[in-house]
Amino acid sequence: MANGQLYTKLLLCKGLGYPLWYPPPIDSLADAYRQEGVQIGDVGYITPRGAFSFVFNICRGADHPINRHFGVPNGFQQLQLDAHAIERVDVAFQPRSDISTDTVKSRRVSVGADLNSTVPVEAGVGIEISCSATLGASLILPHGASSSDLLPLRVFREYILAHAKSWFEFLAAQQRPVQDLNLYLVTGCDKATSWGTAVVAKTTNSGEVTMKLGPTGIAGHAEYSWDNSSYNRGFAQAGPHRKPGEESWGENQCVFLRGYSVAMKSKLKSALTGQVKVEPMKGFSNSPIHASLSDRIPWWSQRSGQSTGADSESGRSNSGPSDESGRPGDSDYLWSTAYHPSAIINDFLLHSIGPERGGVMAFTHDKVWIGAIGAGRVRFPDDRDLLATVLRGGDVIDAGDTVCLESQDHQETRKEASTNPGSPNEDEVDLTVFKLRGSTTAEQSMSQQYFVAAVPPPPVDYNRTELNNIGQRRGVVIEYSDSQTGRLMAATWTSVVYLNRREYGRGTGSTKGTARERAAAQALGLIARGY
Template identity: 35%
Template sequence: MDDTFSESEVYCNQLMRRRRGFPLYVPGPPENLSAEYRRHGVAIGDVGSITPEGIFDFCFNIYLPADHPINDNDVPENFQPLMPYASKDLTSLAYAPGNSALTSSVQKLDLSPFAEFPGGNFVFNCGAPQGAVLALPHGSYLKKLKNLELVREYVATHAESWYKHINGARGRGLQNGSLYLVTGCEKAYSWGMASFYSTNNEFQLEFRATPRADSSIRYQWGGIHGCRDPSQHKSYDPSPKRNIPLNQTTFIHGLSISLGIGIWGKLFGKVGIREIVESRLGSANGNGNMSLAPGSSLFSWALGLPWGGGSIGGKSCAGENGNVVLSDFPPVVKIFHPAEIINDYLLRKIPNATVVMSHDDDWRDILADDPSTGFPVQSVSELLRKIDDEFSITIKDG
């Protein structure tokens, strides 16, 4: 990555390696949604997509009836909600106040080992060339669905109508694989986010606690005296006296959904699978094994460029491949999601599939930037090799 990437791209691409799900750069619910949705924010069962700004773009919830205020009768044709999940099928986890999610290029300095949060300061040492920080003064709360079998069956039955509705009536123009169903989310009352690309060897960031007039604590980013700060940062920390809702979603977990090549072509008239062009990125053979040009990375492949840059698409491949007509994708700035690569790979291996889906848990540990899991994956070929080695593909008829 380089300084041509947006702050949302740097933040999301960096923090997805922390094994906490997919990070959202805009945790709060959009103001144009209903008051009821804004009270709770992203929820299990939400269907939508992730925008270039790092927002979850909500369309409808599969557990709510069509006329519920959150769905507002704006649902796919013949929509029928899925039966509610049982509370015993949820994983619940609380992260303590003062928790943080950091990339390997960032170290949290424990200047006051007995400091209580909220109230203590966060100080981070940041190293080149890039990184990201999420500071959680009040901690956070994770709820995640454990039983996904009914959800997968429901997705397989209805994915086509979802894409028709979202790309048709809702006009989102999603690429194949960009549709997302939330099966878990981590929420916080307050947060501080920072991302950076820097040629400096090292600098420091501080997320400071300062008293408010109402005797509560407020957190804000502040520079350290004499230290250049090349980061982009923002924060959210309303006064607890306001009885704030728990609606700030820092990470989501879910299924990325793709339609089969033939179905996608029938609906939208263009290929639903991104082709790797040999002259640009290496080669791909009929078995789905991919090799990349030297220097190209997992992220740059997903962004449609041999290295650097911040858009996906452009000219991919022309002509016919079997009974699929390949066409250009318009350049669109896009945050990379690993499951889209996995889904495309599965569509290559199983070209007659009608629906392909993969969960964030499928790539979470493989991409982890954690010494305990080995060296982090840096290329598409490494990712797909690990997917082949560690997972089996489940094919269901009907």
């Protein structure tokens, strides 16, 4: 796995948003943008290198200097925010803060002359990090960082529904790669004036990797660099590296992003889900289709028994390119797309839920997976566990040809339904979120409401019956493995369904039948996509 990918996956567990491996604004952008850096309302995408590539800002006018660089989509409408719509915390992170995995230790140290020859002695204070585990990641903020977040997320959600399709058309017209691309609409960010990022990857626990970050006097102002004697087992970088005339620039280095990821179904994805001839399961793992799916479907390799996540407990990581030495290399440019949890969710929505309602676009806010996984985890869940977790704690919103996943606390109606004594038990009713269909005028479409509707459930064994019928027709052996935790009324069942001894679905419920039914539903979703 490339350094940027590993760093991101390790620090996602902090629950602060999406960690950028490369915080500075991209050099080729206009100075008007580079001086401020990432802003709320930015539309862009995460590059394979781990940087944010800005395209335009929906809260700025079409003639604003930052929007004149690339232009804006046809029919562009500026979204004017209220003066109190953005919450800013000037000191969200104290100076010399470090955001690290639990495997990394840090301490303040005096910086020697080798790093600090032109900086006054009183300024020569650095931070040393050490890691004896196989994996570790660290973000150091010598001068701290500020934080900004949009409070009414709903206005951006409605803007996406009305305008996001034109964003993809705009990029395609500019001949930018849009295949399998998730565009990103920024609703929050943490920015700093200085930073250091480091990642450690070793094959064993033997030996400790130590790195020291300290100020370096360059061109009359202090920058930062790493003194690292363990480059064969770790990689570190620091910034910013100011050019002449940029010395007075302030907080323009973005270390964490928060926002909406927006995906549109591409022709390639449509072909994979609807036009590929499915081969018999026997010998399927050696087929060209399997290889293609492994490349394009993020969780396909996980279903085939390969790990897609970085395990910071055991130090195992089997995904992503590596150099010949077997350790992660700085090969970010080899990745066609950057890893993002919301992109995994969007892909699932487009291929599992969207086709049933003609969905061609999906979007998800980072708060969905941040809230679902919680902070303080040792490792970030793999794709399968991520989907299972967020779907248990989220509502799918149907907006015609667009689907999105929202956390269950996104509306008061959901809370009222869950606290109503007369509400059906979760195992007895399927709560589905629909968008009220009103006028098609742009003004009314921007203010459409959502409600939660209780939909009568299908027969209790509907999914299992369908799965058994498919198994009989294809000659596939279907088996369930069940386990129970808790006792009596507090019991929770977990069921895993296997097709020809290969896991295809997993479900939980208060009864074994409910757990099996949910596992079968997940398996049917995979089969419907041609797996």
